[in-house]
Amino acid sequence: MKRVRILGTGSYLPERVMTNADWARIVDTSDEWITTRTGIKERHFAADNEATSDLVARACLRAVDDAGLKPTDIDTLIVATVTPDTAYPSTANWTQKKMGIPPIPSFDLGAGCTGFLYGLIVAQGLLLSGMSQKMLVAGAEVLSRMINWEDRNTCVLFGDGAGAAVLTAEEGERGILSTFWGADGNLGDLLLQPAGGSAMPASEETVRRKKHTVHMAGNEIFKHAVLRMQESAMEALSRAGLSAEDVDLYIPHQANTRIIEATIKRAGIPREKTYINIDRIANISAGTIPIALDEARREGRLKENDNLLMTAFGAGLTWAGITVRM
Numbered sequence: 396m397k398r399v400r401i402l403g404t405g406s407y408l409p410e411r412v413m414t415n416a417d418w419a420r421i422v423d424t425s426d427e428w429i430t431t432r433t434g435i436k437e438r439h440f441a442a443d444n445e446a447t448s449d450l451v452a453r454a455c456l457r458a459v460d461d462a463g464l465k466p467t468d469i470d471t472l473i474v475a476t477v478t479p480d481t482a483y484p485s486t487a488n489w490t491q492k493k494m495g496i497p498p499i500p501s502f503d504l505g506a507g508c509t510g511f512l513y514g515l516i517v518a519q520g521l522l523l524s525g526m527s528q529k530m531l532v533a534g535a536e537v538l539s540r541m542i543n544w545e546d547r548n549t550c551v552l553f554g555d556g557a558g559a560a561v562l563t564a565e566e567g568e569r570g571i572l573s574t575f576w577g578a579d580g581n582l583g584d585l586l587l588q589p590a591g592g593s594a595m596p597a598s599e600e601t602v603r604r605k606k607h608t609v610h611m612a613g614n615e616i617f618k619h620a621v622l623r624m625q626e627s628a629m630e631a632l633s634r635a636g637l638s639a640e641d642v643d644l645y646i647p648h649q650a651n652t653r654i655i656e657a658t659i660k661r662a663g664i665p666r667e668k669t670y671i672n673i674d675r676i677a678n679i680s681a682g683t684i685p686i687a688l689d690e691a692r693r694e695g696r697l698k699e700n701d702n703l704l705m706t707a708f709g710a711g712l713t714w715a716g717i718t719v720r721m
């Protein structure tokens with residue numbers, strides 16, 4: 396039986412580090428509040444001359460190198476992001492140019508923080524059908540440009556970065572074992588960037604009212620996040636014929652340590668088997684899971700034949716769970 400395998404991973408975090416103390420000099424907040432309410436200590440912010448595709452290109456080059464391939468071996472590129480370089484062309488198109496990849500299908504995918512897992516599921520369809528042979532799926536954000544720097548409720552939560560994976564379909568037991576995904580557009584108003592699209596085009600007023608930034612009902616999102624992350628974990632595991640005890644590593648979306656803790660308690664996954672990096676990089680939306688995946692592999696926390704569980708939740712609302720035998 397053919398399965399979709401991860402051949403290599405890569406990630407890139409911009410150099411500039413923004414600590415909680417830095418935020419406390421800009422808005423009315425404190426290291427103590429941010430740490431206890433979210434688990435975040437610091438985050439990386441892109442330099443003025445870095446756009447999302449610059450981060451993606453670096454992460455993708457590392458992933459291709461890790462897979463022992465060249466950029467020209469890739470035949471399809473998907474970039475999951477909510478902070479594209481431009482409305483069009485896609486960030487994937489800009490990335491293709493920056494990586495020096497000749498013409499191939501490349502496109503963006505928008506599913507909020509769930510974008511990378513949605514990308515893996517789409518890639519699985521393309522690879523198993525034979526439409527693509529070697530794919531790059533990336534998740535990346537430059538959220539520092541899309542937050543309201545005066546709103547303490549949201550500005551402290553996010554960071555910038557990119558992660559990517561090279562995928563192919565191969566015979567064998569290793570690879571993606573199960574997938575589960577969903578969305579509920581009825582809850583879209585809970586987390587959105589209202590302006591800049593056709594519903595609310597950019598105007599002097601939208602800029603003045605900061606409508607081009609993150610708007611979020613934090614408490615409501617929190618409740619849905621815990622439920623959907625748990626559901627995604629349980630569904631993905633049961634579709635693979637696995638139980639919580641079989642999980643060697645769990646990579647949850649990193650939006651809030653309290654969401655992660657509530658999820659693992661309900662799903663029965665021990666904390667020592669849960670990968671947590673929110674303290675160092677905050678919430679990078681679609682970039683979160685691929686960055687954690689790359690870090691976990693490089694730290695030796697994922698070995699051959701380990702069972703990996705990943706779940707995510709985000710704007711849409713969207714959610715997904717995937718299990719992989721590494």
Ligand SMILES: CC(C)(COP(=O)(O)OP(=O)(O)OC[C@H]1O[C@@H](n2cnc3c(N)ncnc32)[C@H](O)[C@@H]1OP(=O)(O)O)[C@@H](O)C(=O)NCCC(=O)NCCS
Binds near residue numbers: 650
């Ligand atoms: C945003 C979030 C951290 C807020 O935590 P919370 O414990 O729910 O806090 P509340 O929103 O109830 O706010 C409590 C108080 O803290 C204040 N507060 C909010 N942000 C603050 C900050 N950065 N510093 C200090 N105080 C802050 C609020 O103003 C409020 O004050 P008030 O009681 O005087 O009105 C939390 O709801 C969360 O993580 N939600 C999910 C976010 C998320 O996952 N988003 C992305 C989805 S992928």
